[in-house]
Amino acid sequence: MRTYGYVLTAVIAFAVAMLVTAFMIPVLKKKQFGQFIREDGPQAHLSKAGTPTMGGVAIVAGVTAALLLSTFLTGRFGAGKLVILLSMFAFGAIGFIDDFNKIAKKQNEGLTPKQKLLLQLLFGLALAVFMMLREGTMVLIPFVKVYVNFGIFYIPFVVFIEIAMANAVNLTDGLDGLAASTSAIVAATFAVIGMFIVPGGNEPMAAAGQAIFGAACGFLIYNHYPARIFMGDTGSMALGGVLSATAIVGHMEWLLPIAGLIFVIEALSVIIQVTYFKKTGGKRIFRMAPIHHHFELGGWHETKVVRVFCLFTLVCCIIAVLSVK
16 A cells, blocks of 8 residues: 555656646746856757746645645655755755846846855755754665764765755756756655665655656656756756755665766766866866766767766666665
């Protein structure tokens, strides 16, 4: 019965996200809430200018509805699910403000980096303190399969996880369907671990994983190439926040860089590119960063980049499952 409930949780998230996305597309077009494309980005992307953005609202709606209804399907609505939802709302709100500012200014600039970082620090700190007081400071170490007490270092550790994940998913969101599809695979991995691998199960992590998976897939109906709508920072920041909170609630923080290695690589490619550019007076390692643009400018169609990145993520997620099995 519980397995059926988890599946139904994903179905609810899928349906809500799909319906809300379908509703939002004409509304956003009418209000001219369109995406502004980087002038220094791939020239092929210039044709995407004006595509409705802020579609991440639909993902948030799908996850929210599914997690609330999971109370009747898989288990009670406790502190774990509350933390997951609040993390999604908090980081999604940062993205929403950023998206809205970009639209209002009619340019590809929203919140300043300092403003984003300050808000992320505040929300991450609040989550870390709450989790420390409520759930303790134990963290599972993959492969060796032992729990380690991080003590007071748990707070900066969780803050870093939240901020790094939110920004990494945000950087990954540069091709049609890329962030949504890779996030769906990672979320499904946490659902499997929470349902079948954790001794006694971890219902909040499993339910959240199913909800994120379903919502991301529902959004992908309209976000795959050629995308009819973009998730914007609203969606990418929310996905980063909710995925990291799901791992934190399950005490599986170290699984994020394994299952979500593609997000780590995307973020590192930007750091490496910027650092090398400054140190060498303008030279580049990649054709363009994040790294998905490097492959795109190398001749890969963006659908091929998405397929390869999804396959890579699937392999990483299998390794993640094996590391805790």
